[in-house]
Amino acid sequence: MIWLYLYQADWRALRGALVGCLALMKRKDVAGVVTDIDAQAMAKSMIQNVQVQALAPHDRKLCFELLECLLQHYSEAMKTLGNLLVYATCEAIDGEKDPQCLIVAFHLIELLAQLFPSPSGPLASEASDLFEVFGCYFPLHFTHAKDDEANIRREDLSRGLMLAISSTPLFEPYAIPLLLEKLSSSLPIAKVDSLKCLKDCTMKYGVDRMKKHYEGLWSALKDTFYSSTGAHLSFALESITTPGFEMNEIHSEAASLLQRLVKQDISFLGLVVDDIRINTVFDTISRYPQYKEMPDITKQEVLVISQILSVSAKASVQSCNIIFQSFFFRLMNTLGIVEKTSNGDIVQNGNSTVSTRLYHGGLHLCIELLAASKDLILDFEKCSPTPECAQESWCSTVKSFSVPLIQVFASAVYSSGDDSVADVYFGVKGLLTMGMFWGGSSPVSRSEFEKILMTLTSIITSKSGKPMVWELALKALVCIGSFIDRYHETDKAICYMSIVVNNLVSLACSSQCGLPYPMILEATSEVCSTGPKYVEKMVLGLEEAFCSSLSDFYVNGNFKSIDNCSQLLRCLTNKLLPRVAEIDGLEKFLVHFAISMWNQFESCGVFSCDFNGREFVEAAMTTMGQIVGIALVDSQNSIIQKAYSVVTSSTLAAMESIPLTFSALEGLQRDLSTRDELMLSLYASVIIAASPAAYIPDAKSLIRLCLVSLYKGYIPAAQALGSIVNKLGRGTGGTSITSDCSLEEACDIIFHAEFASGKMVSSNGSGKTTCGSEATLSKICLGFCGSLELQTHAITGLAWIGKGLLMRGDKRVNEIALVLVECLKSTNSSGHALHPSAMKHAADAFSILMSDSEVCLNRKFHAVIRPLYKQRFFSIIIPILESLIMNSQTPLSRKMLHVALAHVISNVPVTVILDNTKKLQPMILEGLSVLSVDSVEKETLFSLLLVLSGTLTDTKGQQSAEDNAHIIIECLVKLTSYPHLLVVRETAIQCLATLLELPHRRIYPFRRQVLKAIAKSLDDPKRRVREEAIRCKQAWASITSTSNPF
Amino acid sequence: MVSGLINENPIIYPKKERRLRSDSSNTDEFTPEPIDQLEIFDHIRDIKDPEHPNSLEDLRVVTEDSVEVDDENSYVRVTFTPTVEHCSMATIIGLCVRVKLLRSLPARYKIDIRVAPGSHATEDAVNKQLNDKERVAAALENPNLVEMVDECLLPSDE
Structure with a gap:
């Protein structure tokens, strides 16, 4: 097993040997592992025999991986090799250029550092050489293309290098000077890398080693801050919750390094506090009352200092204390809140003589400091549940100044000087910061918090609100509101509710103030959307406002009120309805709102004058439809029930009993009052949005009603009919519990309701004499009887009904399609062509059939949608249209057929x-x-x-x-x-x-x-x-x- | 070809922010938008300099103000400024601008290309050469020249 390493002496077999060794090293326990002694022998053989840098890149990589493996798994055996190992690694890495090898090499160094941590170990003696070998790679310059093999990215390499540098404190004497030097270079990437690496090193090397570099670090950091900060301070709306100037990567890295340094060793803060440059800034800011008057260099100084101080203050409670002690009094002095007496004591100015000196530089610094301390509390709260910051000295400092500070900010808000934008901006930002201190230990007391809210609210409600101030104040209020909601501050929520929400909602109700109504609505909805409780309050308020406005309109004929009503409904639809899923219980209030809408319409009787209410009707329809759409089935039922009772009690109910004769229909043309139209549209929108499971009372008469209105050209009625036939009988489990009327019956009414053309024909079922068995609706469409107007209305209506049937996949849609196609023929079954306008309507009917509608028969309104219904219809209708186009004689009919075809083709999915x-x-x-x-x-x-x-x-x-x-x-x-x-x-x-x-x-x-x-x-x-x-x-x-x- | 570059180290100016048209097409279907200065400049700003990888805009050879256009009378004049006085590339640059405009503008336009007064040693000669129909046509018969021009007109990667 172990003879493999011997081959390492022979260069020809080297790759095989390396691969073999690597495989051996990585063996699992079960297969028998290489012993320590063997591993040691192999390492030795490798060190002695292999000249790593003389090999090809892939072999080098294998070598490094082998070493890496040895160090990871046989660290004890490797330890004994000591100096030899360190020296060999040095030699192996020296001059390496291949990125894939480098990544392993950097890891090797990290492992070595872990292996020999002792300051007298082998690494300590070689640290200088070793650092020289890999330190030269810093900062990493890497220009390989993205699609490089093995996908090595610059970030990975540079991360590996940083880990290597910060791996052991032994590198400290060499690393820190190098990093500081690179920090002063002009290359942005070098700066960022140095800052990141310095942060790592600070953590790893420890306070003692870092201490001797503090001077250098501080001056380098300061320079970095100055070079990465511009002089532009934004007064825009968006920047009210941010420091207000651009921050690049260098800047944020520098800030995080500074914070790390201060957090780790409070003595670093001494350098900051004693810095002469910072101290002179405090003297200069009182020279320029206005921000724009400052020269660019001073602006920059103010921004840099504010950033340095706020970052250091955020680091820890201690640092916050020190910063506040050393700077806050001076700031207060500058702002004229405290004054130094002759004997050097500092006394607070009496409240009566709050200075009007608004030094923007000072204000900015002050706000940044306050914001930093505010963030500190929040960070602090996350770690420990018991807030103890009330005892901290910074907190008491802020507490002692909170009253005059709020006064200064408030006076800034109301200022009307020539640079009032900046004044106002600082004022609002200051108030916002003061309003966002967390918890019961906040240095801002409840009464002061209330004062902040009152100041901001009064800006919103005041009649002479300048748009800029108004928007800033609104934004601030929204920020405070969402802050309260996020951190569950019950105390403050009560204040917020009583001061801000109540005020605005009552304003929306009264509508008798100087502000334009849309502005009030905007403010109310923005503020109220910060918390669920406020939303409820708002919906109730709006309900009241709606009722009073509407009654004001029909009692006094005030047209302005009806405009307000439309705006109110639009605000409700656009701002609140989309949030219904987020806010529990909102649905209940909205349903209540819908029902009280119906109540209002019921009680309002006849409108006193004819009004141009198209806009209002549309707004009401949208709102009503949306509310029904999101409501639960039970709530839907109650709304439908209410609507039904209102409709039946109105004159509309008479319509269904109108005999379907042409003369009667024509007479109706003028009879329908505005109120009835409103009722009908609203009822239609309820039906359109209702879910299939909802119960529709007396569906048969409803269908008749819709049918009559359809003939009169009410599109909503046609859409309602489409919805009915789409959803009928498709309630829970497919049973028709939803209605007392089945789909069969509904279609029967729609298609076979007969007109008496000329002579009276009884519709009691026995005397079908004139029209025979054919559908009458289709006869009207084909122009057998009735006027042209009636015909076009019927065609459009038929299209909507067809859409409803088509979407649920009902066969009857084919008949409808055939009727529509018949309308397009140059010579139809009756032997004559249709009027061009009727043909046009019939062609556009295909667009209604095929396209997705926003107002009805979509998912939002619970339509029954069969999969692939478009494809099905496409395959049925295309051959028919195609053959007709081939055979059509007149150009007009041909064109209309093409229009129809185009509608079908352009609405079907592209794959078809x-x-x-x-x-x-x-x-x-x-x-x-x-x-x-x-x-x-x-x-x-x-x-x-x-x-x-x-x-x-x-x-x-x-x-x-x-x-x-x-x-x-x-x-x-x-x-x-x-x-x-x-x-x-x-x-x-x-x-x-x-x-x-x-x-x-x-x-x-x-x-x-x-x-x-x-x-x-x-x-x-x-x-x-x-x-x-x-x-x-x-x-x-x-x-x-x-x-x-x- | 001359050995070495004519201007070895040209000054590269920062690019001007692309001015977005605020009143663009969505206003009205039928209001005509006449060809204007910016549109012509958009055509020629990205032409590459024959000897550097930079565009004519980078080197300030052409600027928006150097374009004069009269849409009603179908006339356009581009005045360009070579980077150095004795630049032998001036004719090539002029040729590129001309070809690019010929390709981009309707046929009704008369295109006039000039070297800025005082910016070139042989100003008159260059002007004459660039505005002589015959000579331009002859130049474009030359495959080497056409290749060079096409290279300059290749769309940049940005």
């Missing part, structure tokens, strides 16, 4: 298209050329073009594109000058460029034609098209001969 490219591509192309005649169908044209471009980029599509190349190019060339839509031109040009992927022989003949068309596009009125054209032209030009360089 790709499977049928061969068949579809000619049709798509024909469609494109038919549709591009005028601007009416530009959107449809564009979506169809997108489908084509999809097929061109796919390999399957390219095969059939090869066959159709001449038609495709002709079609695309025509589209490059389509004047009505710029995206069409752009996409057409892109498609032309894609065509270049086809075989050269196929496209070469078209180059002149294409280049000529593109040359025209170079002069397109739109820039995007021109840019695309240049690219495409270049691509096409490159396949032509070189004789024409243009």
Whole structure:
């Protein structure tokens, strides 16, 4: 087993020997392990016989791995080798350049350092040589490409090197000077690496060894801070919770090194505190009251010092104490909060004479210090559960100054000087910082906290709020609110609730203040969304506000109130509803809100005047639908019940009993009041959003009602019908407990409800005389009877109903599709063509059928969706449309058939298209050329073009594109000058460029034609098209001969 | 070819921030966007210098202000400044700019390319050469020159 190592003397067998040894070393216990003595012998043989640096990279790597293995598993045996081993390692690594070997080599050094930790051991004597060998790699410069073999990254190598450097304190005399020197270089990467490495070393080497380098470290650190900090302080909204200036990697590494040093040894702080440069800054800041007046150098100093002090203060409680002792009084002095008396005592100014001197530099320093101490408490709390910081001296210092400080900040907020932006910014930031001290031990007392909140709230509610102040204050309040919520501060939450939330919510209710209503709503919703309790409060408040506004409208005819109502509903929909999953119990309040909406409408009787309430109705519908959509089934039932009772008590109920005669319908056109319309729309939105399991009372009359409204052109009613047929009978377990009406019955009502055309026909079942057995809805669609308006309404309605059936996979959709197709024929069964407008509606009906809708029949509204329903419909309808297109005689019918086809094709998943490219591509192309005649169908044209471009980029599509190349190019060339839509031109040009992927022989003949068309596009009125054209032209030009360089 | 570089150590200026168009296309489908200074400059800013890997923009051979354009009268004039006075590459740079604009602009444009006054030793000769149709066409018959121009016009990796 062990003879392998002997071979190491022979270079030809070396690789085999190395691999063998490595395998032996790594054997598991069960197979018998190499003994210590053998391992030692092998190491010796290796040291004596192998010249590592003379080998090839892979062999070198094996050598290093073998050594690594020896050190890891046979450390006791290796120990006895002592100096020899260290020396051999030195020699082996010296001059190594291969990254893969280096990574192992760095680890070797780390292992060696672990093996010989004693200061008198073999490593100690060789430390200088060893460090010389690998220290020269620092800072690591590595430029290999990313896809290098074995994927060695710069970060890994540099991490390995750092671990090696910091592996043992014995390297300290050599490492620290080197690192400090590299820190002063101008290369950013060197700086970052040095800082990182110094941090590691500080931890590993220990205080005693580091102490002698403190002077050098401090001055190097200070320089780094100065060189990595700019002079720009941001007063933007976002920076209110950050230091407010840009920090790069160097800066943050420097900060973390400083923090580490201070944390480890408090005596380092002495250097900081005594630093002359820091101390002079405190004298200079009082020279410049305004930040913008300072010269850049002073600005920079202030930022650097604030950063240094806050980082050191954050390091530990002790350091925080020292920093506050040495600097806070001076700051207070600068700000005029304390004054030095003649005999040198420091006394606090009386509250009456709070100075109005607002030195921005001082304010900034002060805020940063406070923020640091605030963060310190938070860090501290995480480690120990018992807050003891109240006894700390810094805390009492802050406590003694908190009252005047808050006053200073508040006065800054209200300042109206020429540089008020900065004043206000500092003021708000200061208040925010004071408001975020954690826990009961906070230096800010409850009354002071209340004062902070009151100041901020009063800014929001004051009438003359400047936008900047307003936004800052709002942001600060939101920060405080979410802080309270995150750290579960019950005491403060009560204050927050009573001062901020209550105030704002009551403001939203009164609506009689100077602020614009949207601003109030924004403030309220932002603030309230910080905690679940506030949200509840807000929903209740909004409910009240809604009721009072609405009654104000119908009693006094105040149009402003109805506007407020719409805004309120929109705010509710956009801000609160998306958060319903996060906040427990919100659903209950929202359902309550919905029911009280219905109550309001019930009691409001007849609107006193006709109003332009489209906006309001839409807002109400969206809100109602969304609430029902998220509510549980039980809550849905209660809302539906409520809605039903309101609707039946209104005049709407009479509608269903209206005999379905044309004259009666026409008479209805004018009769429906605004209120009834509102009721109907809202009821429809409830039905649309209800889940299949919800119970719909009296579904038959509801269907009749919807049907009548559908004929009158109410789209929501049609959508509600679609929802009903989609969900009916699909409740829990597929049983039809949800309704007193089955799907069969529903369809029967919808399709067989009969009109009396002219003469009265009884609808009691026995006297079906006029219409026979055929569906009447489809007859109206086909224009057998009734006006054109009625016909178009019926077609659109039919589409929605069809969509509902289609999505649940019901067979009846085929009949509907056939009716729609019949509408598109040039000569249908009745022998005459339809009116163009009716045809257009029928073509667009396919878009309704196939596309996903935002307002109904989607997942949010619990639609029953059968998988692959689009594909199914696609495969049924395409052959029909195809054959009709072939046989159609009139151009109009042909065009409409193409529109319908385009709707179907562009809404089906792209994979389906790709499977049928061969068949579809000619049709798509024909469609494109038919549709591009005028601007009416530009959107449809564009979506169809997108489908084509999809097929061109796919390999399957390219095969059939090869066959159709001449038609495709002709079609695309025509589209490059389509004047009505710029995206069409752009996409057409892109498609032309894609065509270049086809075989050269196929496209070469078209180059002149294409280049000529593109040359025209170079002069397109739109820039995007021109840019695309240049690219495409270049691509096409490159396949032509070189004789024409243009 | 001259041995060694003509300007061995050119000054490289920081790139100007790409100005984004704020009023871009989404305003209106039918408002025309005429070809303007910035658009022409966008065409030529990334042309590579024949002897350095830097773009003409980096070396300030062309700037946005050096482009004059009159869309109505289909006229554009580019004035470029060679990095050194005796630069023999001036004609190549001019040729590159011309070819690039020929490829990118509609045919109705008349393109005028000039060396900035006082920036080149043989200013008149270069101007004449660059704006002589025959000579430009002749130059582009030369496969070596075309190859060189194409190299300069290759899109940069950025």
